[in-house]
Amino acid sequence: MLVWEFLLGLAAVGAGFGLAQLRRQVPVKPLQSFRKSQQLIAGWVASERDMLYFLELQPTPRLRYACPPLDRLLGDQPCTEKLDDAGLFLSLLHPEDRGRIAGIDAHSFDFNQPLIYRIRNHEGCYVWYEEYRTPVYHQGELYAVQGILRNVHERILEQTRMQYRVSHDGMTGLHNREHYEELVKRYNEEECLPLALILCDMDNLKRVNDTYGHQRGDLYIQEAARLLKEFAAENVIISRIGGDEFSVLVLDGTQAQAESLIRSIRQRIAAYPSEEIGFSMDMSVGCAWTTQSIGRMEELFLEADQEMYRQKSSKKEVQLQALTAAAVDGDDVR
Structure with a gap:
């Protein structure tokens, strides 16, 4: 699967709503603001554990940037679906996360909170990721979506181990x-x-x-x-x-x-x-x-x-009676 195919599905499903809803629901973040910090952010997150993408939606969907770790996540999985098919992303989600992500409601979605879900990598293993996403506007129109995915697999596993030890x-x-x-x-x-x-x-x-x-x-x-x-x-x-x-x-x-x-x-x-x-x-x-x-x-x-x-007292009484009977029998023998 190509990186940009995956991200198109991710942007469509992770947002959970159409472009018109995004325009109404999300405070405007001007395109100029993103361009000023794009290089700084790219260098900041281009690490082994962080993945940044910038996906233009206007006039036609086009991936402007995706850092290399995303290639390693997906590998060379073949894909024949349409580029705007949200099923590309859904198919890689863990079954327990799929309904939650697909059911995100525009009216209650909080862009200040991360999305946390598991993605199946090219080895067939599910890995925990945390994603922050922000819509980017230009002249009042939704222009792009920018996002950061962070591999939080070890953190989630450690939290799970700690929760187990506590309980x-x-x-x-x-x-x-x-x-x-x-x-x-x-x-x-x-x-x-x-x-x-x-x-x-x-x-x-x-x-x-x-x-x-x-x-x-x-x-x-x-x-x-x-x-x-x-x-x-x-x-x-x-x-x-x-x-x-x-x-x-x-x-x-x-x-x-x-x-x-x-x-x-x-x-x-x-x-x-x-x-x-x-x-x-x-x-x-x-x-x-x-x-x-x-x-x-x-x-x-x-x-x-x-x-x-x-019940415990009844058992002790039976045991005591048995010991007493044994002692009496012993005395009779003597």
Whole structure:
């Protein structure tokens, strides 16, 4: 694909509207103003990470300038479409960005804000770019569009990595307590929907730490997290909210769905292979459900927490009875 073919499509789609709309909506930037600074700007952005273009639209579309990195972005892709076909640009956009860029509205578009999107390069890889564009006018008529594209791929990836670290637990890879509390605040104050809160507390972690050491205890936590992660979905958000405690938020679901999920979790725990950690795994589980989340999240937590500890206490009572019975049998033998 030729550079100027790509830019014609980019100018048409990225602006998101016709020339007449641009004339009405955008403050005039005289052509003379651009010509005075054209050489300065060209030298300023002609780097490995920046791409500048100046596309004349009157009397016929003509690319006046495009710095070399744009050639390296596109490579030698063949193109047979018309020069003014916006589909040239759209075809290179990432599918998740395509609708957003194509749907830009002239009445709400802010030229002071950058457009950020992914473009498929000649190697077939999507690269993040940030674009600033400015319409250029001459004698009251839209004459050209000038723009700067900057490769921000590493910056976006680093931001993504930082966001992940901020919202995820380092030991287990699950969402962390901070992220859980943000969700609780959102659904308690801003967004109302039916949801279930499931709390899972690992049984016998202290005994594992005391008997096998804290390294084995950490493995116990990680294996529990891996098991719970099997149930994660777009509307099922799993977080580690304490040392051995996990939360499962089931968003926009029914009470029957939440109960079915709990049964599946319990079955998975019961069938978990003990050879993975050297002993069997067990968790106590409590659940609370509501049709309307706003104003109810604290109450839900208390309900689920109480049910979870009732289950944990019941298990301890059964264990105590078993130990007592074993002790009595031992005395009888003697």
